[in-house]
Amino acid sequence: MKRVLMICLLLFGGWATAQSIGAAEYFIDGPDPGVGNGTALTINGNSGSLIQEFSIPTTGLSEGFHNLYVRTQVASGNWSLYDRSVFYIAAISNVNQNIAAAEYFFDQDPGVGNGTALALNTNTGQLTQTFAIPTVGLTEGFHNFYVRTRNTDGNWSLYDRTIIYIGTFADENEPITAAEYFFDGPDPGAGNGTALTLDTNTGQLTQSFALPTDGLAAGAHTVFIRVRTEGGVWSLYDTASFTVDPAAIDNTVTVIENLLTANFNATGATYQWLDCGNTNTVIDGETNRSFTATQSGTYAVQISFNGQTVVSNCIAITVDSDDDDNDGILDVNDNCPLTPNSDQADNDNDGIGDVCDDDDDNDGILDTDDNCPMMANADQLDTDNDGEGDVCDTDDDGDGIDDASDNCPLTANPDQADADNDGEGDICDDDSDNDGIPDMDDLCPNTPPDAVVDFDGCPIFSLPASNFTLKTIGESCIENNDGQLEITAQEALEYTATLRLGNTDQALPFTQELTFTDLEAGAYELCITIAGQMDYEQCFDVTIDEPESLSATSKVDAVAKNVTLDLKGSTTYFIALNGESYRTNESHITLPLNRVENTLRITGDKGCQGSYEDIIVISNNVMAYPNPVVQERVSVYLGSRDEFQTVRASIYSLSGAKIMDKEMSVKGGLIEIGTTTLAKGVYILNVSNKATLFNHKIIKQ
Amino acid sequence: MRKTTLFTLAFLVNLAFIYAQNIITVDNSPGSAAQFNDLQSAISQAQDGDIIYVHPSEVNYGVIDVNKPLTLIGFSHSSSDKETAIDDIFLRNNASNTTIQGIHVTDVISTDGNSTTIENIVIENCLVDDGIYFEDAGMNNVTLRGNIIRRVGFVTSFAGSNNYSNALITNNIITDVIAVKSFQSITIKNNIFLSPNAFRPVFNANSASGSAEIQNSIFYFNTSSSPDPNEAGVTFSNCLTFNLSSGPVVALQGTNNLDNIDPLFVEDNDNTTFEPLQDNYQLLGNSLARGAGVNGEDLGLFDGSGFVFDNVGFTDGIPTINIQAISTTVAPGQNLNVIINTTNQ
Structure with a gap:
């Protein structure tokens, strides 16, 4: 791999006659090969002062610190002393390398690389992925889950960890399969009461029982009842008090077909009928001694008299239904009582079942005349006149192409021709070259794709937005007015660049490259025109910067006897404090104050930035x-x-x-x-x- | 010989975690027929691993010490007609592997004075009026789930109340603050902070070392001031804030948060006080908190994880029974007619 060192040099002819810099050379680490024997650098034209950036190969240099030495030669032949700067060669890890592997473990680290592997998605060094981790074999309770990853270099991450709790959630539909009761106590312990037989259930149950009270003496008693799930989990018990009284209320009921009558009949007695099949709900209004069931179900009566309350057994009643069409739906609920329709389908939700509704889509057209009887279409639109309305016709234009895939669904075009590939078939496309100008207004209806067109749809001259590359170089110092703007064009043409700052502008011709020099800092407008292309002009906003002025703030700690400086405006700062010199690239530095009166002076790496000076006094005396x-x-x-x-x-x-x-x-x-x-x-x-x-x-x- | 020694050791270790799990019934209501009237006496007589059913009563069971591995199960903390109430529960040095469910703790759950860190503590479906305080040697391996708690730990002045680690704090209603210290091992997720401390609903006593992350939680205020849940050492991921009153909530620090958006609870009874028989903190269909969690789950109490928050604190997996109707008077030898209603929770 070729490695290069980018440096930017500020070169000056160091004498008053301002000869131009004619040559430059460098060497790395030394020993010094001797003046004129270094590696030559190609330098730009200049008038004795030069700022230029070089790219210097570092191939072959070992990882670590190295020194770069550079010197220049003026036209008369005299060489400068060299300047030197240290730099560091280091391999940089590729942050985009893949996360190549991952592994996890529970509770105990088996060692890096020994966990359970996870399959990772393709990535470029960053990955978010969801995994389903099996927990088979983990005991109920707390566990720690750990996961770590490895990159393609083979380096493992540190693991991340989270605590988990393994437990089972109860199934609320788990049946309740056992119940037991005991009277008065002491509690014989869960599972040791008198068992009750429960109805089949899915975790919720209302059931009545007749508990024998044989052996209970007359007087007050308490019954305790608890239940158990199929899995063996007992409930807490519930309790209720009752009295054994020789003069108790008769709680039996006489049943004649669907008429139920309590046998107990006394002045002052109150009755409330209950629906046992509906969690023993009170039946509103049914408070007479007799009750006529209108629906099949199980019913009981609760009787109160002279402070006593009794409840009868639940009694099953079957009520004949009126279902004329015998479709399983009572006539009162049937949307078509005389025609069997157990599905009660009602397409238009008008309360009339489809089997006896003569307008199933309720669009005002009788089904016998409707070209789409199950979908409302009062307009009966049928584009291809195939007798099937458009709203339910999957091929409205009858061209053999389903509407869902037809590029012109209402005009027959079996060939699906689409010259501009815009998804709209030519036969119904009013802009056949897809240039944004309708064919009826387009003077050039066959413009090539991606061409820029005028209002008539004809191509006009244009250049890609990336044709011009601009590079600015700010002022080297405040008020130096030596900023630059470099323009590079990909396509060589006869350009004119006009650079404007306020009311001042300068225009220069170029074909591919142009540099504006000696620019003062400011916000410019750059406009580029092309000879022969009267309508073409491309403008840019360009800013030439200038460096900050040097500034510093100091904070004195009189107890610790030091000063902390916050520095801005330069890359390197030269600090003179009480005769001691410091050089730093940091913007924040703390220095000792050894005297009562401490003299401070700060300069930057450019003399034109000025200096900061202060006298800091450290004393508890006035x-x-x-x-x-x-x-x-x-x-x-x-x-x-x-x-x-x-x-x-x-x-x-x-x-x-x-x-x-x-x-x-x-x-x-x-x-x-x-x-x-x-x-x-x-x-x-x-x-x-x-x-x-x-x-x-x-x-x- | 070495093989024999290792086998024997493993056998003994297994035995240490196999408990008898007898069910002991306790009821201090007048006329009770339970095996014990006094909860502390029941604890004293219980064996390691026993389950104690603490029946509902109008009389608070008072201050109790738990000094062995037990499961305490109450009827509920807020059922309309009956609840199991204990004033203070002190989990003492030997209370590791204790579970507390379905109980209204009218003061605190605490490890005050302990010299040993107790482990594997589960507190579920409880209402804790004051707080759960991890004092002195504290706890390790803790699950707090489905509870309504005023304070978990304590802020600044009692930083020693936050000695807990490896904790899962999920699906709870918090009415003041959660305080943490070992924040890296504590998961705080899918809670509702219901009218909590307006300026410090989560406190990190170790903020200098990093940040506790709060996920999928809803901060629901009702204050005329402008609440600011942000705190040093606390970040929020996929959380939601809303103030039912006038002041806007300061935007949360973190990622993917929904600031100042009504979570649209099914029913909060128009205020931010927990009313178990009226409130329903499930989310309406058009709530922006639906699917807004870190893994696409809902924010708040109902995250679809399998655990279902119960407003009144019925214990998951324990059926409830209610004698719905009974003959109050029967003739001698006549059957006692009774109708029960039972539901698996």
Whole structure:
């Protein structure tokens, strides 16, 4: 694989006569082959200053650190000293390599590569996939599931883990197969009561029982009943109280066909009939001693009298039905009571079954006259006059092609011709060349596919959107006005490029490549026209950038005695602090403050970006500086005390006259007091707040 | 010889997890015929692995200590006419492999004072008025499912109440907060936070180490302020927020969340208080929370996983029985007519 190192060089002719740079060479790591013996670089034309990007092969270099040395030669033959930069050769993992394998395990890691393999979908290094993992053999309870993957390099991921709980959900349709009861207690324990026989059920059951009370003494008693599922799970019990009374209510019922009558008859007794077959639901309004069943079912009566309540056995009643057509549907429910139709089909949902409905689709056309009797089509439209209405005709135009696949379903075209392949058959296609202009308005009805056409449907000149490639190079420094715009055209033609900034523009001809140079920063409009193509113009918005100015903010930690700098505007920063020099590519750096008064200066890698300078004072003592003062102001450092937010600053002459007095905000432990109006001499500076007072002597020179 | 030793060891290990599973009945209601009237006495007499049926009663069973592997099953926490209520349940040092189902805990479930981490704890279909607190040695391997709980763990001041790991917190209604510490091993999914803490419904006491992920859950507020469920160390995936009152909910941090969208419950009785006999937190057919989960499942309590949330707390797999009608008075020797209604849950 060919490897290259991309570098961008800023080359200057280093002398006042501004000779052009005529040659450049490089070597890697050394030893220095000697001036003129390096590998030559081809450089652009220049006038003594050059910025150019090179692509330097690194084939054969081992992985690790290396040094690149570059030097240049001016036209007179003199070589520069070389510049050097370190770079690092490293193999980069391909992030798009496939996830090639996956494995999982439960609870105990069998070792990487020893889990149960999972089949993965095809991928390019990223995969989301769902798996059904068998849990056969896992005991009920908590388990941990682990999964990891491997890439095509053979590197395994760390595993991911989640906890799972293995358990079975109850089947609510599981039958309830056993019941038992006991009177009064003590509880003999689940399974040890008196068994009851239950009806067949699917997990829900209402059933009545007649429990013998033999042996129970007269008086109050409690019955306890519980049930058990087919799987053997017992319910909690339910209880009810009752009384054994020699004068109890008769709870028997006399049945004559579908008339049920309670045998107990006493003034003040109340009756409520119950539908045993419907979860013992109360039958509304049936509160007389007798009850006539209108439907087959099982019924019981609940009788209350003098504080007692009894319930009869459930009694099965069969009621004759009236079903004239004998189709299993009672006449009152039958949508066609005199014609058998057990399916009760009613196509138009009009309440009349189809077998006795003479207009099954309810479209107002009798079925005998309807060309589509089961689908409403009052218009009876039948395009191919085949006697079958369009709404139920699968081939409306009768051309032998089903409507679903017919490219012109209402006009017969058995050949399915479709010249422009737009899915619409030619016979019903009003734009046969598919250029967006209907044939009736198209002066060029056979325009080739993908051609750009005018309003008449005729081809016009165009170029692909990718014909032009633009590359901008920003200003090397603020106000250098040396930005560039490079234009490359794929197709060689006689172009004119007009570059406009505000009201100023410049136009240059070119055939395939063009470079605008010496551009100031700004937002330009670039428009390109072609000789002979009056209607063609393509415009672009182009921005020429300029570098940021250097800026820095400092945060002083007076306790730790350091300063943290946030830097912007340059790639490399050169910091001079108290005579020590630092170089950093970081935008955030913390440096020690070893003095009370620390001098800081920061510059970037371009001299034109200016510098940042500051004096940082670290002291718990109040001090004023410079002192003596010859400048416009004196700075008063109040120490690292937090209590200072505002102070009152006053200046007195030695004779006691107050010359200045004002409330001032403290910023960064400092206040600054103007001294322009002070005459030369000695003064007393007084700084105070509610808690503290300081006096300092200052000298104005 | 070595083979014999290994076989014997394996046999003993298996024995340790085979319990007798007797059913013991407890009922403290007046006139009860159960085997025990006092729950703590029943626990004292029970063998490891026994099942204790705690029958419904108008009298709270009080404060109990569980100090052995047991299954406590109540009738329900919110049935219309009867419930099983226990004030406090303290799971002591030897309470590993304990299951609690269908009980209204009127105060707390707690591991307060334990020196041993108890394991394999299942709490299902319970209503916990105050909270479940994993204090001191706490718990490992925990399932909280189908419950209505005010607090799971505790925020900041009692960070020691969050000593639990390897937990599945799913299909619950949370009315205040879930607090976690060992967040990497805790799954919080398909819960409804019903009028929870408006600014901290989920708290991560270990947020400096990473984020707890909340999935498929619905945050349902009713406050005039503007709730903000976001919290350091907590992210939300495929969750939904809604405020029944006026203030919009701050957008959730995470992915695929539905912010400020009515989940369209079948019935919430027009407020955000849990009313078991009226509310139905299933989703209407046109709810955007349908199919919006991380794997296309529904958000909230009903995720189609097989577990079905029960409003009143009937225990899954335990049938219920109700004596629907009975002759209150019978003549001596006459049959006692009784109609039962029983349903497998």
